[in-house]
Amino acid sequence: MIMDYNGNADARFVTPCQHSGTMTINEVESECPQTLRSCSDDIDLLDVEYQRLEEAQRNFQRSINEMQKHQNECFKEIKHQKYRLGQIKEQLKKGKLQPGANKADISTIEERINQKYSHIKEAENTLPKSNGPYLNIVLGAINVNLLDRKQRLDYKEQYERFKLIVTCVLLITSFVNILAQFRALDSILHFMLVWYHCTLTIRESILVVNGSRIKGWWRAIHFLTSITTGILVVWPDGPSYAKFRLQFLTYISYTSFLQFLQYYYQYGCLYRLRALGERYSMDITIQGFHSWMKSAHNFSGCLSKSEKHEPD
Numbered sequence: 001m002i003m004d005y006n007g008n009a010d011a012r013f014v015t016p017c018q019h020s021g022t023m024t025i026n027e028v029e030s031e032c033p034q035t036l037r038s039c040s041d042d043i044d045l046l047d048v049e050y051q052r053l054e055e056a057q058r059n060f061q062r063s064i065n066e067m068q069k070h071q072n073e074c075f076k077e078i079k080h081q082k083y084r085l086g087q088i089k090e091q092l093k094k095g096k097l098q099p100g101a102n103k104a105d106i107s108t109i110e111e112r113i114n115q116k117y118s119h120i121k122e123a124e125n126t127l128p129k130s131n132g133p134y135l136n137i138v139l140g141a142i143n144v145n146l147l148d149r150k151q152r153l154d155y156k157e158q159y160e161r162f163k164l165i166v167t168c169v170l171l172i173t174s175f176v177n178i179l180a181q182f183r184a185l186d187s188i189l190h191f192m193l194v195w196y197h198c199t200l201t202i203r204e205s206i207l208v209v210n211g212s213r214i215k216g217w218w219r220a221i222h223f224l225t226s227i228t229t230g231i232l233v234v235w236p237d238g239p240s241y242a243k244f245r246l247q248f249l250t251y252i253s254y255t256s257f258l259q260f261l262q263y264y265y266q267y268g269c270l271y272r273l274r275a276l277g278e279r280y281s282m283d284i285t286i287q288g289f290h291s292w293m294k295s296a297h298n299f300s301g302c303l304s305k306s307e308k309h310e311p312d
Contacts, residue, residue, distance in 0.1 A: 074127055081120055085113060125211045135205050144206045152210045159203050164263050166196050171256035178249045183237050186245065189252070193229040197222045 092109055095101055128145035135144060146152045170192065177185050200222045204214050232248075235241055 071127065074123065078120055078123060081116070085116055089113060129209045131209060132205060135202070135209070138202055144209055146210050155210065156207060156212065159207060160267065162203070163200070164260070167256050167259050167263070170196070171253060171260065174249050174252040174256065178246070178253065187233070190229060190232040194226060194233060197226040197229060201226060
């Protein structure tokens with residue numbers, strides 16, 4: 001109860017059942033039980049809905065177990081296929097040494113063996129792969145396989161955007177460092193280079209696990225660059241660093257600008273070649289000029305080339 005200005009008791013009080021306003025005692029006695037009953041009914045309804053959640057969770061767990069079972073079966077069958085192909089190749093070698101062996105038949109069998117290996121390789125690309133020693137050391141024994149093809153492509157696109165954004169940041173930072181000679185800004189650039197190339201090695205290793213055909217030399221460049229940029233971090237300020245500084249910053253600005261231009265050029269080339277089915281969907285942009293870029297100089301050339309491969 002509350003008191004009015006004259007000191008008289010008032011039968012009204014603020015109820016916790018409402019956020020604002022006042023109610024009489026009789027109204028409170030009728031309202032609160034009704035609210036509690038409503039809450040109880042809602043919880044009962046939620047219990048019924050929770051059964052659907054339990055069923056969905058059981059189905060999810062069952063699907064995971066079935067997927068693991070089918071995955072193991074695929075690995076087993078791939079191993080069996082490779083074993084049988086190895087036996088066939090040994091028999092073929094012996095058959096070549098026999099007199100009167102038909103070269104046409106031998107050539108046909110070898111072609112079929114190569115096709116079978118190609119099919120097995122395609123099947124292996126859809127299955128999870130081991131992380132490798134580097135990822136096991138850096139990330140631990142976790143599963144970095146992306147089973148969904150869309151997730152793999154999205155991760156590759158994130159990798160490309162990451163390279164583009166950091167390249168732009170490096171370009172701006174190195175240009176600012178040329179104009180402003182502060183050791184602190186140089187250290188920021190050095191740490192950024194170390195972080196960037198170390199991150200690239202991890203991301204590229206994950207892409208390789210998920211089917212990307214990144215060449216070993218490209219990954220080796222980033223491993224070596226991570227080491228060399230680490231030397232810059234511990235290089236003390238002195239006459240030797242002062243002589244090296246301007247050349248290094250100019251080099252970083254120049255290469256960052258070239259990588260920025262090259263990214264858009266190669267990205268367009270890969271887009272056209274993937275649309276024509278001439279490049280793998282997980283291929284990435286890399287430094288330098290490469291053979292696959294020759295066929296993407298003009299779209300009409302790529303189109304005419306693809307038309308030659310179309311069946312009549």
